[in-house]
Amino acid sequence: MRAVIFAILVFAFAPACGDDGDTKKAAGVSDAGAPDASCFTDPMTHEEIINACTTAQTIYKHPTLPLLNADGSLPALPQ
Amino acid sequence: MKRTFGLAMGIALATASPAVAVNCVDLPNPIYLQVGDTQLNLMKALGRKLRDNTPKPITLVWITSGSCSNIDLMYNHNPATGITLTMSYAPSLAEQATFTTASTPLSCTPPTAAPLFPDIGNSALFTSACTPNAPPATVNLTIGPRQGYVLAMPKGTFETAITAEEAYFVFGFGPTMLATLGSAIGPWIDENQLWIRTVTKSTLLAWAANIGVPAGKFHGTMLNGSPDVVSALQHSSDPKAAIGILGSEVYDGLRDQLTVLAFRAFHQYAAYYPDSTVTSRDKKNLRDGHYTVWSPTIWMDNVNGTTPVNADARYVIDMIAGHPVTPEPNFEPNVVIATVGLVPDCAMRVTRTLEGGPLSLYKPPTSCTCKFEATVDVSTCQTCSASTPCATGTCRDGYCEEL
Numbered sequence: 001m002r003a004v005i006f007a008i009l010v011f012a013f014a015p016a017c018g019d020d021g022d023t024k025k026a027a028g029v030s031d032a033g034a035p036d037a038s039c040f041t042d043p044m045t046h047e048e049i050i051n052a053c054t055t056a057q058t059i060y061k062h063p064t065l066p067l068l069n070a071d072g073s074l075p076a077l078p079q
Numbered sequence: 080m081k082r083t084f085g086l087a088m089g090i091a092l093a094t095a096s097p098a099v100a101v102n103c104v105d106l107p108n109p110i111y112l113q114v115g116d117t118q119l120n121l122m123k124a125l126g127r128k129l130r131d132n133t134p135k136p137i138t139l140v141w142i143t144s145g146s147c148s149n150i151d152l153m154y155n156h157n158p159a160t161g162i163t164l165t166m167s168y169a170p171s172l173a174e175q176a177t178f179t180t181a182s183t184p185l186s187c188t189p190p191t192a193a194p195l196f197p198d199i200g201n202s203a204l205f206t207s208a209c210t211p212n213a214p215p216a217t218v219n220l221t222i223g224p225r226q227g228y229v230l231a232m233p234k235g236t237f238e239t240a241i242t243a244e245e246a247y248f249v250f251g252f253g254p255t256m257l258a259t260l261g262s263a264i265g266p267w268i269d270e271n272q273l274w275i276r277t278v279t280k281s282t283l284l285a286w287a288a289n290i291g292v293p294a295g296k297f298h299g300t301m302l303n304g305s306p307d308v309v310s311a312l313q314h315s316s317d318p319k320a321a322i323g324i325l326g327s328e329v330y331d332g333l334r335d336q337l338t339v340l341a342f343r344a345f346h347q348y349a350a351y352y353p354d355s356t357v358t359s360r361d362k363k364n365l366r367d368g369h370y371t372v373w374s375p376t377i378w379m380d381n382v383n384g385t386t387p388v389n390a391d392a393r394y395v396i397d398m399i400a401g402h403p404v405t406p407e408p409n410f411e412p413n414v415v416i417a418t419v420g421l422v423p424d425c426a427m428r429v430t431r432t433l434e435g436g437p438l439s440l441y442k443p444p445t446s447c448t449c450k451f452e453a454t455v456d457v458s459t460c461q462t463c464s465a466s467t468p469c470a471t472g473t474c475r476d477g478y479c480e481e482l
Contacts, residue, residue, distance in 0.1 A: 038348065046437035049368040049429060050347045056355040056364050059240045059341045060348070067248060067262045074244065077251045077296055 103166055103187035106138040110392050111189070113152060113162065114201035115281050116143040116305050117226055117326035118376065120180040120419040125399070126169030127178055128415055134406035137391055140168045140187060143304075145279030146202040147209035153200035153218050153379040154210070161194025180332070180419065198381065198392035203281035203326070204374035208288060208434040214379070219387070223376040223400045224421035227327030227353045227365045228285045231337045233318035238266055239357075240341040240350035241322075246290040249273070249322070253298030266319050273299030274311040274323035281374060282324050288435025289344065289372045305329045312337060327353050327373075328420025331360065344371040354456075361456040362422050366448075368429035368438045376421065401425055401447075413447055417454040426451040442482060449478030 039053035069075055103109050107130070114122060126139035142162055144152075152160050167184040175182070189195045200218075202209065203226050214220055230241055241249075245264050248257060255270045257263050267273070276283040278294040282305070287294040302308050308323040313336060315321035322340075330339050339357065343350035353370045355363035364370035378396045380387055387393035397404045398412040401423045413423045425447035429438040449460030461479040463469045469479035 043368075044440070046439070047346050049438045049440065050344055050371060051349075052368065054351075054355075054364075054367070054369055056351055056369060057341075057357060059343075059350040061240045061242055061343060061350055063242060063245055063264070065244055065248065065262070065264070067252075067257075067260060068244070074247055074291070077292065078256060 101185075101187045102190070103140045103168070104190050106140065106168060106187060107136050108391060109138045109140045109168075110199065110389065110395055111162065111166070111195060111197045112139060112141040112199040112201065113144055113149045113197040114141055114199075115146045115149065115203040115376075117203045117281060117328065118201055119143060119305075120328055120332070121399070121416070121421065122167070123169050123178075123180045123182070123184060124415050124419050125395075125412070126184070127171075128408070128410045128412075129395070130169055130171035130174075132408045132410065134409060135391070135394065137395065138168050139395070140166045140189075142166045145277065146204055146281040146284070147279035149197075149200045150202050150206050150209050150379070152196065153381075154212065154215055156196050158194040161196055162189050163191070163195070164189075196381075198389045199396060200379040202377040202379070204285050204377075205432075205434045206377055208281075208284045208374075209279070217381055217383070218379050219382045221378045221380075221396050221400050222424070223378050223396075224416045224423050225365065225373050225427060226281070226376050226421060227362065227370065227373045228282055228289075229325055229327045229330050229353060229372070230286075230322055230340045230342065231312060231325050231330050232322050232340065233312050233315055234336050234338055236266070236319060236338050238338070238340060240343060242343040242350065243290050243345045243347075246286075246342075247292055250275070250286075250290065250297050250299065251292040254320075255298075267322055269317055269320040270298060271300070272315060272317050272321040274308045274321065275299040275301055276305075276308065276324060277301045277303060282326055285372060285374050285434060286324050288433075291345075309333060309337070326420075327362075327365075331420045342370065342372060347371075359456050361452050362420075362426075363452075366422055366427050366429070371435075371438065373422075374434060413450070414454050417451050423447060423451065444482070445473075445475070446480040446482035447476070449480050450476045453478065 039051055040048040041053050043049045043052040067075055122139055122141045129137040129139055165186050166189050170178050170185050249264055249267045253270050254268045275297050283294050305325055308325055312321050312323045330337055341350035341352045351364040351369040353365045354361050365373050380392045380396055394404050401413055416423045425443045425445055427441055430441035431438050449458045452458040462477055463474035463479050472479040472481050
């Protein structure tokens with residue numbers, strides 16, 4: 001049985017983004033080896049809302065999940 | 080030994096469940112409700128306030144059941160599903176001065192001459208998650224406060240977060256199958272340590288919609304009530320692998336005994352708690368869209384055309400929904416709502432139209448964000464009064480509200 005490796009678990013209080021007019025910005029906390037997580041200062045869509053800049057406690061977790069399809073999508077549930 | 084145990088149990092039961100001594104119909108102005116068990120604290124707190132609401136005293140008489148069962152009862156009024164079981168109500172101040180949401184409510188016997196159908200039914204999620212049918216013309220739906228749902232573990236776990244993908248595999252495939260595929264997801268590696276609810280319950284259906292696992296395909300032990308899930312977590316034989324689904328208000332009442340997991344939704348960069356931090360109680364992330372696992376509570380009452388069959392039932396529903404009511408109560412309904420872990424509409428800044436559906440921005444007609452935060456945690460809003468007006472916003476309840 002292969003153990004699942006949690007690649008990153010960073011526990012931090014991410015500061016809100018700056019306010020110099022850009023829509024998408026670095027959140028201030030990034031996970032090693034991966035692009036900086038970004039946040040949205042003027043969210044409009046669902047994806048922007050859930051990734052809006054916030055002062056809330058932020059936990060970055062990107063586990064390696066071997067059962068994902070090659071394109072990163074989820075496999076169908078077993079019957 | 081067995082006799083001693085039996086005696087102890089008997090005493091415990093007698094203490095926990097006062098003997099049925101009254102008929103519900105004999106209580107002052109009874110309103111009958113069938114609600115989800117996530118609304119139990121609301122029933123106790125609001126029920127208590129309404130008993131002592133001198134402008135209009137009301138006794139909330141309730142029974143709990145799954146949201147889908149409650150919808151079915153309200154929509155179809157099937158005589159076979161009328162209420163026959165012992166019901167609960169909150170004592171007035173004069174009856175029991177020390178009553179709190181942690182107390183056992185009083186019991187009464189429902190009328191038996193004909194099937195009893197509730198004046199008010201509650202669903203703790205979108206009705207469309209239970210039935211594709213629109214409500215009949217005889218039932219009115221009112222959207223009430225928002226209800227959060229959490230994944231919780233026993234206290235002491237090192238785990239802080241779970242992603243939607245992890246939850247999909249853990250609950251959709253199950254630890255046993257994942258192990259055979261060489262893809263165990265730690266620490267949730269024990270099929271017998273997944274504690275879930277039955278398929279009529281909002282807690283399961285809300286999580287199902289948010290992680291993409293149909294309710295009927297969930298792996299885990301299905302339990303009837305939230306207290307059963309709490310007990311299973313508290314007494315787990317393998318606490319590091321134990322995980323259960325709960326209403327956020329249940330967790331809020333047991334923070335010293337349980338650990339809440341931050342949740343990262345699909346397409347989300349990071350995981351968040353329902354609150355802005357693991358220790359706060361402000362429901363900020365639920366209110367602004369960073370925590371996605373929440374549902375509206377839906378309140379159903381019987382109508383004849385557009386007229387409520389029971390005006391006092393509508394009075395209660397309007398109060399729960401944050402609408403103005405006449406006569407004005409001698410307490411603040413939104414404070415009651417907030418203190419039992421629900422979020423009133425006036426504090427929300429996102430909305431959705433179906434269970435687990437996409438979020439969109441929302442602005443309520445009038446805001447109570449500052450008052451809400453001051454009630455449950457700390458408000459950073461400017462305070463105001465007649466002599467110290469707001470620089471911006473509207474002065475309401477002593478705070479400068481945005482809207």
